[in-house]
Amino acid sequence: MSKFKPLNIRLKSGEELEIREASPSDAPGLLSYVEAISGESDNLTFGPGEFNMTLAQEKEFLAAMEKRSNAIYLLGLLDGEIVAGLSFMGGMRRRMSHAGEFGMSVRKAHWNKGIGAAMLSTFLGWCRRTREIRKVNLRVRVDNRAAIHLYSKFGFQLEGRRTREFMIDGRFVDVFFMGLDID
Numbered sequence: 707m708s709k710f711k712p713l714n715i716r717l718k719s720g721e722e723l724e725i726r727e728a729s730p731s732d733a734p735g736l737l738s739y740v741e742a743i744s745g746e747s748d749n750l751t752f753g754p755g756e757f758n759m760t761l762a763q764e765k766e767f768l769a770a771m772e773k774r775s776n777a778i779y780l781l782g783l784l785d786g787e788i789v790a791g792l793s794f795m796g797g798m799r800r801r802m803s804h805a806g807e808f809g810m811s812v813r814k815a816h817w818n819k820g821i822g823a824a825m826l827s828t829f830l831g832w833c834r835r836t837r838e839i840r841k842v843n844l845r846v847r848v849d850n851r852a853a854i855h856l857y858s859k860f861g862f863q864l865e866g867r868r869t870r871e872f873m874i875d876g877r878f879v880d881v882f883f884m885g886l887d888i889d
């Protein structure tokens with residue numbers, strides 16, 4: 707049984723975004739989605755062809771995510787097509803299970819329509835309802851202005867900077883650590 711009730715959000719474009727939890731049957735669509743976004747920006751931890759998960763591994767991963775009370779993989783869909791993804795994993799051990807890190811993405815053709823905000827707002831609502839999750843963390847490239855703007859709008863605070871997190875085309879890129887308390 708899904709721990710997340712699917713919902714629809716009307717975007718400012720008039721399109722209807724469906725947000726639901728991913729299940730193992732989404733594995734083929736999700737792998738295609740991930741391959742597509744890997745070539746649409748240099749903001750992710752992987753580039754084209756680097757994700758390297760087999761269909762079986764992806765199915766297993768989604769099944770495990772579905773079972774966990776402090777982890778979730780949310781999908782955003784327009785007309786049944788995956789256009790956004792947000793995944794969060796809380797810690798596996800008791801002392802760490804209240805906190806975790808998330809990552810998110812939106813297909814480039816749909817940037818700046820409010821999909822990122824809809825995904826983040828829905829995710830944070832879910833976090834608050836769990837009563838288990840008390841801290842949400844993220845890492846973002848220091849030059850990813852759209853993402854930093856979005857996270858700041860939702861109250862994420864800057865917690866630090868790590869140098870040389872990425873090396874892309876021979877150039878180091880730093881990341882900011884940002885976090886939000888869930889109370």
Ligand SMILES: CC(C)(COP(=O)(O)OP(=O)(O)OC[C@H]1O[C@@H](n2cnc3c(N)ncnc32)[C@H](O)[C@@H]1OP(=O)(O)O)[C@@H](O)C(=O)NCCC(=O)NCCS
Pocket residue numbers: 747749750809810811812813816817818819820821822823824844845846847850851852853855856859
């Ligand atoms: C970051 C990302 C998820 C945002 O998704 P989105 O659907 O475009 O987000 P939204 O439309 O809800 O919001 C984007 C906001 O950024 C703002 N923005 C866009 N470009 C910007 C820029 N260069 N500088 C500052 N703000 C910018 C928009 O104006 C909008 O803010 P507003 O609603 O207050 O006007 C999307 O750009 C993406 O997938 N990028 C590639 C992957 C990535 O960077 N993931 C995050 C890794 S930490």
